[in-house]
Amino acid sequence: MAGLKRFFPNPIFLIFSVVLVILIPILKPGFFSFHDETHIIDVYQMIRSLEVNGFPPRFVPDFNFSLGHPYYNFYYHLPFLVATVFYYLGFSMTDSYKYMLGFAVILSSAGFYLFLRNHVSNASAVFGSLIYILSPYFAVDLYVRGAPGEMYILALFPWAGYTLKKYLDKASSTNLALSSIPIFLISISHNVLLPFIYSLLFLYGLVNLIILKTKLLNYLKIILPFLLGILLGSYYLLPAFAEVKYVSSYEQFNIADHFPFIKQLIIPHWGYGPSIWGFLDDISFDIGSVNLILLLLSFIIFKSARKEIRILLILFWAVFGLAVILMNIRTLLFWESIRYLRLVQFPWRMLLLTTISTSFIAALTIEIFSEKFKKATPGLLILIFGLLMALNIWHYQPSEAKQITDEKYLELYFANRTLEGSGVRESLSPQYLNFTEDFIPPTIWQSKRPAGLLREMEFATGSGDLNFNAEGLSYEIEYQAPVPNKIIVSKTYFPGWQAESGNKSLTVEPYSEFGIIAIPIEEGSGKISLRFGNTWVRTLGNLISTSALAFILVLLVYPRVRRKFK
Numbered sequence: 001m002a003g004l005k006r007f008f009p010n011p012i013f014l015i016f017s018v019v020l021v022i023l024i025p026i027l028k029p030g031f032f033s034f035h036d037e038t039h040i041i042d043v044y045q046m047i048r049s050l051e052v053n054g055f056p057p058r059f060v061p062d063f064n065f066s067l068g069h070p071y072y073n074f075y076y077h078l079p080f081l082v083a084t085v086f087y088y089l090g091f092s093m094t095d096s097y098k099y100m101l102g103f104a105v106i107l108s109s110a111g112f113y114l115f116l117r118n119h120v121s122n123a124s125a126v127f128g129s130l131i132y133i134l135s136p137y138f139a140v141d142l143y144v145r146g147a148p149g150e151m152y153i154l155a156l157f158p159w160a161g162y163t164l165k166k167y168l169d170k171a172s173s174t175n176l177a178l179s180s181i182p183i184f185l186i187s188i189s190h191n192v193l194l195p196f197i198y199s200l201l202f203l204y205g206l207v208n209l210i211i212l213k214t215k216l217l218n219y220l221k222i223i224l225p226f227l228l229g230i231l232l233g234s235y236y237l238l239p240a241f242a243e244v245k246y247v248s249s250y251e252q253f254n255i256a257d258h259f260p261f262i263k264q265l266i267i268p269h270w271g272y273g274p275s276i277w278g279f280l281d282d283i284s285f286d287i288g289s290v291n292l293i294l295l296l297l298s299f300i301i302f303k304s305a306r307k308e309i310r311i312l313l314i315l316f317w318a319v320f321g322l323a324v325i326l327m328n329i330r331t332l333l334f335w336e337s338i339r340y341l342r343l344v345q346f347p348w349r350m351l352l353l354t355t356i357s358t359s360f361i362a363a364l365t366i367e368i369f370s371e372k373f374k375k376a377t378p379g380l381l382i383l384i385f386g387l388l389m390a391l392n393i394w395h396y397q398p399s400e401a402k403q404i405t406d407e408k409y410l411e412l413y414f415a416n417r418t419l420e421g422s423g424v425r426e427s428l429s430p431q432y433l434n435f436t437e438d439f440i441p442p443t444i445w446q447s448k449r450p451a452g453l454l455r456e457m458e459f460a461t462g463s464g465d466l467n468f469n470a471e472g473l474s475y476e477i478e479y480q481a482p483v484p485n486k487i488i489v490s491k492t493y494f495p496g497w498q499a500e501s502g503n504k505s506l507t508v509e510p511y512s513e514f515g516i517i518a519i520p521i522e523e524g525s526g527k528i529s530l531r532f533g534n535t536w537v538r539t540l541g542n543l544i545s546t547s548a549l550a551f552i553l554v555l556l557v558y559p560r561v562r563r564k565f566k
Contacts, residue, residue: 011122011123011126011127012113012122012126014126014130014385015109015110015113015126015129015130015133018109018130018133018134018393019105019106019109019133021393021396022105022133022142022396023102023105024396025143025396025397025398025401026098026099026101026102027102028401030401030402030403031094031095031098031401031402031403031404032143032398032399032400032401032402033272033398033399033400033402034143034144034145034146034398034399035144035145035146035147035274036145036146036147036148037146038413038439039079039080039097039146039148040093040094040097040409040413041409041410041413041414042075042080043080043083043084043087043093043096043097044062044093044406044409044410044414044417045060045061045062045063045071045072046060046072046077046080046081046083046084047084047087047093048060048061048062049061049071049072050084051472052472052473053472053473053532056072056077056235056236056542057072057077058070058072058073058239058496058532058538059071059072059073059473059494059496059532060072061472061473061491062414062415062417063414063437063440064437064440064442064446064449064450064492065415065449065450065452065453065454066414066415066416066417066453066490067450067454067490067491067492067514067515067516068473068491068492069440069443069492070243070246070247070443070492070494070496071440073239073240073243073494073538074191074239074240074243074244074247075191076149076188076189076190076191077188077236078152078185078188078189079100079104079148079149079151079152079189080100080148082100082103082152083096083097083099083100083148084096086099086100092405092406093406093409094404094405094406094409097146097148100148101142101146101148101151103155104148104151104152104154104155105133105142105151105155107152107155107156107159108132108133108138108151108154108155108158109129109132109133111155111156111157111158111159111162112128112129112132112133112158112359113125113126113128113129114158114159114162115158115159115161115162115165115360116128116129116360116363117162118161118162118165118166119308119309119312119363119364119367120309120363120364120366120367121367121370123366123370123377123381124363124364124366124367124370125363127362127363127366127381127384127385128359128360128362128363128364128366129359129363130384130385130388131288131290131291131294131358131359131362131363131384131388132158132355132356132359134288134290134388134392134393135287135288135291135355135358135359135392136268136270136284136286136287136288136392136395137284137285137286137287137288137351137352137354137355138154138355139284139392139395139396140283140284140351140395141154141352142396143395143396143397143398143399144271144272144283144284144399145283149189149190149193150190150193150349150352152185152186152189152190153186153189153190153193153197153352154352154355154356156182156185156186156189157182157186157197157200157201157356159182160179160182160183160186160201161201161204163175163178163179163181163182163225164179164183164201164204164205164208164222164225165205165208166178166179167179167225168205168208168209168212168214168221168222169212171221172559173555173556173558173559174555174556174559176224176225176228176555177228177552177555177556178556179225179229180224180225180226180228180229180232180552181229181232181552182229183198183201183225183226183228183229183230184228184229184230184232184233186198186229187229187230187232187233187236187237188233188236191237191240192340192343192344192345193344193349193352195340196350196352196353198226200319200353200356201226202222202226203315203319204315205222206219206222207311207312207315209222210311211307211308211311211312228548228551228552231544231545231547231548232545232548232549232552233545234540234541234542234544234545234548235538235541235542235544235545235546236541237541238537238538238540238541238544239535239537239538239541242537243495243535243537245444246443246444246494246495247441247442247443247444248441248442248443248444248446249339249441253345253346255332255335255336255342255344255345255346255347256277256329256332257275257276257277258275258345258346258347258348259327259328259329259332259347259348260281260285260327260347260348261279262328263279264279264281264285264286265285265286265287265324265327265354266286266287266292267286268284268286268289268391269284269285269286270284270286270395271283271284272398272399275346275348284395285348285351287351287354287355287358288355288358288392289387289391290362290384290387290388290391290392291354291355291358291359291362292358293387294358294361294362294365294366294384295320295358295361295362295365297365297369298313298317298361298362298364298365298368301365301368301369301372302368304368304371304372305364305368306371309364309367309368312360312364313361313364316357316358316360316361316364317357317361319353319356319357320353320354320357320358320361322353323350323351323353323354323357324350324354326347326350327347327348327350327351331347335347366380366381366384406419407419407420410429411429411431411432412429412431412432412435413432413435414429414432415428415429415432415452415453416428416429416453428452428453437449442515443492443493443494443510443515444515445493445510445515446492446513446514446515447513447515448513448514449514450514453490454490454514454516455488455490456468456470456489456490457475457477457487457488457489457490458487458488459481459485459486459487459488460485460486460487460488460511460518461485461486462481462482462483462485463482464479464480464481464482464485465478465479465480466478466479466480466487467479473491473531473532474529474530474531474532475489475528475529475530475531476527476528476529477527477528477529477530478525478526478527478528479521479525479526479527479528480524480525481521481522481523481524481525482523483523484520484521484522484523485520485521486511486518486519486520486521487518487519487521487528488511488512488516488517488518489516489517489518489519489530490514490516490517491516491517491532492515492516492517493508493509493510493511493515493516493517493518494532495535496532496533496534496535496538497517497530497531497532497533498530498531498532498533499519499528499529499530500528500529501526501527501528501529502527506519506520506521506528507519507520508530517530
């Protein structure tokens with residue numbers, strides 16, 4: 001494409017320039033508004049969970065009037081772990097959150113470029129990557145919703161596709177190890193979207209094996225990266241699926257209210273408001289004009305494509321079509337049939353699949369066009385770039401910039417937490433008293449939320465002497481009880497709390513409508529150690545993940561050791 005270089009001397013520099021423009025609001029001082037601002041407190045609770053109970057994070061100590069909650073036993077980890085790294089580097093929580101989102105943009109652009117380079121030329125990959133990061137739904141997730149889980153799915157999916165293709169081309173131990181890592185990272189990025197993303201990755205792998213004309217027995221090798229990646233994520237996945245029965249099942253949103261109309265997918269619209277029933281949503285469900293134009297062009301020039309590209313086009317056409325079907329309200333029965341699917345909450349989340357599929361189709365279409373119409377290709381690319389800049393780049397700004405401190409978020413979302421001193425305020429936050437915490441499903445033992453802070457520890461009835469020392473989620477308790485009694489600890493009961501007196505294990509049970517901890521004791525005096533630990537499921541998950549990590553390290557090191565000894 002000699003003519004192209006007159007207009008774009010270094011096409012990769014285009015990606016860098018566009019990413020820089022996208023990140024301007026993130027790089028500016030201050031913060032901005034978005035739908036999911038409560039995720040800021042998820043960052044704080046990730047920090048606190050790691051501080052009080054180490055890795056892996058499971059129990060967060062400060063939700064629910066400081067009763068705590070096994071939040072990270074179920075909720076995805078990766079975006080908040082990334083934000084925590086920025087926090088420990090010295091940034092505020094708000095800056096850490098911004099930079100976590102910005103890092104996802106960088107990963108997305110680089111990953112999708114490499115993903116496409118498995119199949120198309122440099123220029124086609126560059127413009128496919130630009131279409132990806134300038135798709136309307138990408139901007140919705142970044143600056144309207146501020147959705148960290150979906151941003152990291154968008155960031156990691158192309159890396160998973162890139163490394164999977166490398167492994168299928170050459171099934172070396174190194175390529176197997178590298179292909180399993182993004183699959184693992186996806187598993188801790190957004191759990192409810194896993195079936196969709198893993199299915200797409202698996203189909204992509206199968207299509208590549210068809211293209212490679214692999215023998216039937218060799219198709220089994222596609223299982224290995226998925227198996228290894230899932231085993232690596234077992235520390236999170238096993239407890240999340242096995243112990244979800246211990247939290248209440250309720251839907252925060254009516255899934256029937258969140259199906260987009262076909263015209264909303266096609267007609268450009270932009271807004272910062274919510275998703276509501278009907279067609280008057282103020283949030284954009286636009287697939288993207290450039291995406292759709294190149295999708296239509298792909299049908300027109302399909303016959304001119306090489307066989308490999310035709311097979312890939314068919315795959316991503318099918319993915320696009322399925323995603324559009326799933327966003328139609330006529331599939332409501334499918335969404336309501338399985339509780340896991342209802343957790344997706346918003347069928348329009350399938351725009352994530354249309355963004356991936358149309359961006360890949362766009363790159364393939366550009367590749368076909370450049371092979372058939374070389375002289376006209378620079379004009380097409382200039383047109384695409386111009387349309388992207390004119391129609392989409394202005395989406396990449398938040399609804400409003402604002403100055404807000406980390407301390408203010410703690411006042412809004414926690415009863416008595418502060419970043420100063422011991423981390424505890426003397427008085428309750430008036431703002432928190434109006435905060436419902438309705439995004440946190442209570443455990444099955446909690447039927448009522450407290451109206452204020454409970455006493456940290458006391459006897460259930462009567463009197464006696466009770467002293468304790470608390471460090472994180474560990475308590476050393478000394479008591480003297482004139483009659484048999486129960487020691488009540490104001491932390492949310494959940495499997496994993498363990499109490500011992502000497503070498504004897506004591507019963508830990510739920511208590512009252514608040515679902516807190518009770519330890520039955522006999523008459524007399526004694527000492528009790530109480531801590532939050534692992535159930536057998538968590539222990540098994542940790543063991544499997546550790547073993548998988550060791551195996552991956554062996555896969556990475558073995559070729560180098562072998563070469564050295566040779």
